[in-house]
Amino acid sequence: MSLFKRVRHGKNKPIGQPDKPDVLPSLQQTLDEFKDCIDLVHRTMPEIQVEFVYFGHLVGSDPFTREIAVPFSSISADEVPSLLARTQYVETQSAKHLIKEILDGAVAIFYGGKCYVVNVYKPDNRSIEQSETEAVITGPHDSFIETAEVNLSLIRQRVKSSHLKVMKYEVGEVTKTDVYVLYIDRITNMGYVRELSRRIQNIEIDAVHDGNMLVQYIDDHPNSVFPLFPTTERTDAAVSKLVSGRVLAIVDGSPSVISAPASFFEFFSSPDDYYQRWMLGTATRLLRFSAFIITIAFTALYVSVTTFHYEMIPEDLLLTLTESRSRVPFPPIYEALLLETTIELLREAGARLPTKIGQTIGIVGGIVIGQAAVQAGLTSNILIIAVASSAIASFVIPSYVMSASIRLIRFALIILAGMLGNMGLIMGMALVVIHLSGLTSLQSSYLTPVAPGRFKDWRDVFIRAPFWMLKERPTQSKSPNEMKNKMKE
Amino acid sequence: MVKEKLYPFHIGILIYMTQTGVLVLSLPRMLAETFGYNGWLALPILAAVASLNIGLIAIVHRMGKGKSIFSILESALHKAVLFPLYAALSAVWALTGCMTAKNYVYIFQMLSFNTTHPMLFKALLDILIYLLMIKGIYNISKASTSFFWMIQWMLLLLIFFVKDFSWVRMTPFFFKGGTDVLKGGMSVFTAFLGYELSILLFPYSDSNKKVMRAVFAGHLFTTFNYIVLSFICFGFFSFEQLKKLMYPVIDLLSYIQLPFIERVENLLFAFFLFSTVATVVMYLWAAQESMRQMMPGVPQKLLAFIIVTASFIVSWVPDTLVEVGKWLEYLGNASSGIAFALPMLLILILLIKKGAKL
Numbered sequence: 008m009s010l011f012k013r014v015r016h017g018k019n020k021p022i023g024q025p026d027k028p029d030v031l032p033s034l035q036q037t038l039d040e041f042k043d044c045i046d047l048v049h050r051t052m053p054e055i056q057v058e059f060v061y062f063g064h065l066v067g068s069d070p071f072t073r074e075i076a077v078p079f080s081s082i083s084a085d086e087v088p089s090l091l092a093r094t095q096y097v098e099t100q101s102a103k104h105l106i107k108e109i110l111d112g113a114v115a116i117f118y119g120g121k122c123y124v125v126n127v128y129k130p131d132n133r134s135i136e137q138s139e140t141e142a143v144i145t146g147p148h149d150s151f152i153e154t155a156e157v158n159l160s161l162i163r164q165r166v167k168s169s170h171l172k173v174m175k176y177e178v179g180e181v182t183k184t185d186v187y188v189l190y191i192d193r194i195t196n197m198g199y200v201r202e203l204s205r206r207i208q209n210i211e212i213d214a215v216h217d218g219n220m221l222v223q224y225i226d227d228h229p230n231s232v233f234p235l236f237p238t239t240e241r242t243d244a245a246v247s248k249l250v251s252g253r254v255l256a257i258v259d260g261s262p263s264v265i266s267a268p269a270s271f272f273e274f275f276s277s278p279d280d281y282y283q284r285w286m287l288g289t290a291t292r293l294l295r296f297s298a299f300i301i302t303i304a305f306t307a308l309y310v311s312v313t314t315f316h317y318e319m320i321p322e323d324l325l326l327t328l329t330e331s332r333s334r335v336p337f338p339p340i341y342e343a344l345l346l347e348t349t350i351e352l353l354r355e356a357g358a359r360l361p362t363k364i365g366q367t368i369g370i371v372g373g374i375v376i377g378q379a380a381v382q383a384g385l386t387s388n389i390l391i392i393a394v395a396s397s398a399i400a401s402f403v404i405p406s407y408v409m410s411a412s413i414r415l416i417r418f419a420l421i422i423l424a425g426m427l428g429n430m431g432l433i434m435g436m437a438l439v440v441i442h443l444s445g446l447t448s449l450q451s452s453y454l455t456p457v458a459p460g461r462f463k464d465w466r467d468v469f470i471r472a473p474f475w476m477l478k479e480r481p482t483q484s485k486s487p488n489e490m491k492n493k494m495k496e
Numbered sequence: 497m498v499k500e501k502l503y504p505f506h507i508g509i510l511i512y513m514t515q516t517g518v519l520v521l522s523l524p525r526m527l528a529e530t531f532g533y534n535g536w537l538a539l540p541i542l543a544a545v546a547s548l549n550i551g552l553i554a555i556v557h558r559m560g561k562g563k564s565i566f567s568i569l570e571s572a573l574h575k576a577v578l579f580p581l582y583a584a585l586s587a588v589w590a591l592t593g594c595m596t597a598k599n600y601v602y603i604f605q606m607l608s609f610n611t612t613h614p615m616l617f618k619a620l621l622d623i624l625i626y627l628l629m630i631k632g633i634y635n636i637s638k639a640s641t642s643f644f645w646m647i648q649w650m651l652l653l654l655i656f657f658v659k660d661f662s663w664v665r666m667t668p669f670f671f672k673g674g675t676d677v678l679k680g681g682m683s684v685f686t687a688f689l690g691y692e693l694s695i696l697l698f699p700y701s702d703s704n705k706k707v708m709r710a711v712f713a714g715h716l717f718t719t720f721n722y723i724v725l726s727f728i729c730f731g732f733f734s735f736e737q738l739k740k741l742m743y744p745v746i747d748l749l750s751y752i753q754l755p756f757i758e759r760v761e762n763l764l765f766a767f768f769l770f771s772t773v774a775t776v777v778m779y780l781w782a783a784q785e786s787m788r789q790m791m792p793g794v795p796q797k798l799l800a801f802i803i804v805t806a807s808f809i810v811s812w813v814p815d816t817l818v819e820v821g822k823w824l825e826y827l828g829n830a831s832s833g834i835a836f837a838l839p840m841l842l843i844l845i846l847l848i849k850k851g852a853k854l
Contacts, residue, residue, distance in 0.1 A: 315608060318759045428608060430617070433766035437624055437773055440646070444639035445631045458641035460505045 032105040032122040034058055037115060040106055055084045058117040065112035067129020074125050075114055087118055096123040110183065132157055138240035138262075140407055146282040150240040155185055155259035162189065162255075165246045170194070176207045178221065178258075182214040185259040186221065194252050196485040199449055203254050203267055218263030219408065221256065227447045232415060234408040235448045237274055238263035244278045252484025254449075268449035270456065270483055272468045274409035275299065280471045288471030296469065298403035301396055302413050303439075306343050307424035307432050309393040313339040315428035327389070334384035340425025342386050346394045347418065349376055354398070455483045502701040504710035506637040507694065511714030513640040513774035514690030516647075516721065518600045521743040521768070523687055523722060524729035528738040530680025532673035534666060536726035542681065543719040546688040550715055552839035553695050554708040559846040562707070564699040565838070566789050572845040579790060586786040586803075588834060589693075592827045593779030594807030595820055597621050600772040602817040603743065607762055618811055621773070626804045628777045629784065630797045633700050636777055643770035650767060651721065654728050656752050661731040673735070686828030687722065690775060691715050692835035693782045695842075780804065 030036070037060055041047045050059040057079060078090055090096075099105050099122055109115055112128025135157070138150035151158045159173065170192040178186050186207055190200045206225040215221050218238045226235040239245050240262045248266040249255050256265040275295045280288035312319050313332065320328055335342055353372035357365040377395075380386045397417065404410040416439060423431035446453035456464035461482040466472035480486045502510075527535035560568050569578055601617045609617070628639055674680070694711040701707045729744050741747050749761035757763075784799050791799065814820045 316759075316762050319757055319762060321753070321756065321758050324756060427617075427620075429763045429766040430604060430609070430769070433763075433769050434620060434624060436646070437643070437769055438627070440642045440770075441624065441628045441631070441639050444628075444635045444642060452638060454638055454642060457645065458506075458638035459503055460509070460641055 029101050029103050031100055032102040032115075034060070034117045034122075036102055037105060037109070037117075037122075040102075041109075052079060055079065055082065055087050056118065057087060059114050060117070061109060061114040061127075062112070065110075065130055066114060066127040070127035070129060071114070074127050075116075091116070091118060091121075091123055096125050098123050107183070128156075130154060135161070141239060141241050141244070141277075141405065143241070143277065143279045143282070146278050147241075147243045149242050151242060151245070151257075151262040151264055153260050153262055155187055155257050158257050158262075158264065159187060159189075161242045162246060162249070165242065166191070166249065171249070174200075174204060176204065178207060178210050179212060179214045182216075184215045186215075187257040187259075189249060189255040189257065191249055191252075194250065194480070194484075194486050194488050195254055196252065196487065198485070199254050199268060202449055203256065207256065215258060217261040218256070218258045218265050219261075221258050221261075222265050227450065228445075231442065231446055232412045233271065233443070233446065233453070234274070234406070234412060235269065235446060235453065236265050236267045237269050237406060238265050238408070240264070241278055247278065247281070252480045252486035252488075268451045268483055269453075270448065270468075271443060271446075271453050272457070274406040275404060276468070276471075277405040285471055285473045292469060292471055295403055295405070298400035299413065301400040302398075302404070302410075303417055303420060304432060304436070305397045305400070306347060306390075306393050306417065307420040307435070308429075309390060310339045310343045310421055311424035311428045311432050314425060328387070331387035331389050335387050336384065338425070339390070340421065342390055343394065343421050343425070344418070346380070346386050346390060347397075347421065349380075350394055350398045351414070451483050451485070456481075502634065502637055502697060504702075504706040504713075506641060507697060507701060507707060507710040508714035508717070509641045509644045510637045510697075510774075510778070511691050511694055511711050512717050513644055513771055514693055514778040515688055515715065515718040515775075516771045517596055517687075517690075517775040518603060518768060518772055519687045520722065520725065521603065521745040521765075523684070524726045524733075524738055524744045525741055526680065526684050526687075527726055528730070528735060530674050530677060530684060531671050533669035533735055534671065534730065535674065536723060536730050537670060538681070538684065539719060539723050539726060542685050542688060543715070543722075545685065546691060546715060547712065549835050549839070550691055550694070550708070550712050552836070552843065553692070553711070556695060556839045556842045556846070557698060557708050558705075559843065559850070560698070562698045562701070562704075565695055565842055566785075568842055568845055570789075572849065582786045582790050585834065585838075586783040586790075588827060588830045589779045589786065590783035590803050590807050591810060591823070592689075592831050593625075593776040593783065594811045595814070595823045595827055596779070597625065597772060597776045597807075598811045598814065599817070599820045599824060600768070602820055603746075604765065606743075606817075607746070607765060615808075615812060618808065621769075621776075622804050622808050624773055625777050625780060626800060628773065629780055629800045629804065632796070633697070633781060636774075636781060640774045640778075643774050647767055647770045650764060651724070653749070653752060653764070654724065657728050657732050657748065660751075661728060663731065665731050665734055667735065682829060682832065683825060685832060686824070688715070688718065689828060689831050689835065690718075690778065692831065692838070693778050695839060696782055696785050780807065 038047075038049065041060075046062055046064060048059070048061050048063045052058075059075065074095060079087075082090055091098075096116065099108065105115055105122055105124065108124040108126070111126070112130065113124040113126045116123040116125065132154040133152055135149050135152055137148040141150070149161065151161065163171065168191065172190055172192050174188045176186045176188065178184050188200065188204055188207065203225065207221075210221075210224045212224065215224070222234070222236045222238065223229055228235060237248075239248075245255055245264045245266065253266045253268065256267070258265070276292065280291060283291070313328070317325070332339075337345075349372070353368060353376075357368045357372075360368060377391055381388050381391060401410050401414050401417075404413065416435075420432055420435040423435040425431070427434065443454055444458060452459055455461060456468055463479060464482050467477050467481070478491055479489050480491060524536070527538060529535075531538040556565065556568075569581070598614070598618055601614050601621065604617065605612070605614055628636055631639075691711060691714070694708075698707070725745065729738060729748060732748060733741065733744060738744055746761050746765060749764045750759055752758070752760050752764075754760070780800070780803050783803050784796070787799055787803065788794070788796075794802075814823050
């Protein structure tokens, strides 16, 4: 608690940093620094006068055996200096650096008043599995996990190029979370790399727990409802973005990899599009954009028409609608908001519960609430169709974060439609467009390729053109190598 | 990162969106009233006049090497002379913008929400306009481009009328049965206005020849749309009917029937909000640019707020659609005057300066 008080009162002492000036490392000083850390391991080999300090759960048994256990147990005291002369044992003369290395999974070796570190970091991590949030039918099923090193290896396995560059930064004054910035030299615009690195370095916070959290510290418009940088758990998606000239950021401890810059329309594409025949890919993309329109406007249009514009309903349909609404005692806006809120409650409950109970929630929601609400005269059948269609359509959007943003906007449009009819709906849409037009992602227009208009990019945004037509990288990447099928030099 | 500039495509769309406003709804009627039978054929003539005007602006662009018109003016004329000019420009442009918005609100209220106070809608519209205006010209152009795609699909709706289009209604008469051609012609000409604001875009665009080509392309696209729409109206409605319909395009849209929806004119008219917002924002932005020269220290957002608030207050004055129409007619004439006079004044200044150098 006292840590946070210090932040609130604006004192300039950095949290977690030693207050003392940097000194030469010593065993006692190191042990003092980690006082009360019962997970710290301190081992002594009196026969060769070497002492080791490390965190047992951060080091891997294999590298520990290879770098520490075997070499040090098989030598005599006079052989220690020659052993420590090997390149993997790095002498450190900074106490701060030593502390950092130990926290990063290194073993500190104290010998003859000197201190060496050797990196044997191998934390426990879960196995590589399929992403639950970004499932695909065809294509690779592996996805990122919470360990940045594993995630890096997954990318390196797919991009076997010396041009793939990785930079490492540290974020979080307490957590010291590693953030890796990845780009492909000669494909990625270095302006983007510099800008993203600058923003990551400027973050001042005690902890970063996830990639989706980090993006909120680095995006251009933190107050926007829209996500400005896409995050993905899919390895193939991340690599495709990398190759198309985007910059990636991997946060240690998070399976969500950030890519930047991005456009609004990028959130509607999925790796699946490329693994199917182009016509199917195109149809799916068009379906997603239709889903976007349905999500955002269908319920609002229902509210608008049934509140103010009954004349728009053809006679045959009007009878059905009137019959359906005759028992409903509320104005359409209340009816719609009630049902939309229920759907959101169901969705949130379903997301938090284990899969099997989640199914029960679906049944309870679908049958009990849906049917009972109509029979009780609280809502009309047609509204249930509208709300359910909107909800289903929102789940068609591949990005969960974007889908959630759009669902939130839908509420605003329903309220506007309930107040001002069709004009309210259109005003709401205009407001969304005005907001979108002001957004940028890493200083590049969020509405690319619509505004600014880049028609050649439309082939890979609104449709998924055949691969022979997709020869150029997206204009938004501003890549020094625009062509995909040849590299300069 | 390089600062974004207006590309020719943006400029073309921006000009098209500024030109296209609610006047298009009554354009076929105005053509029929003014020019008589086959009045739509007057459109290419009026478009040619506007093209001449664009030609004048292109000369300014070339002679001034893409410099801001304000810097050209200030290099030759004293501030004391320029102040009234800037004030007049700001007033005409701001009023044109605000009356266009009020006109839209009144037409909308003919269709629905008849009893609601029009200024409530005007206030909401002004909020939208203000929010876009403060984002600057580059974002205005981006929003206009998005609005363009959100409205342009409506051109495809004209396919609905192909079946009921009759060549007989076109008649073999040309420009018979018209009224005051000069006065009416000037009114119809105001439908093309909006291109004159391109003169303010010079400093924001790439200073190359494509800028003026884009302005011209935008204007041509407006002309094409007007011609297609008016042609369909002349072939769909009889001449006498066309003269009696106040907003023939709305009547045209109300004809569309789909199995699950009809009387779509209500919804489709709402889509014209996009082009109205684009038009009004551009006029108010132009007023802001002009005012900025008078008050260089005032922050942009405050200036925008002052203009939007002032135009909102002024729009209380006319309280019927007819009055708004009259205001728009006077303002349209004033804007047309500015459209021709301003480039000519600039050319004169540039010529004199060139002569002085020689």
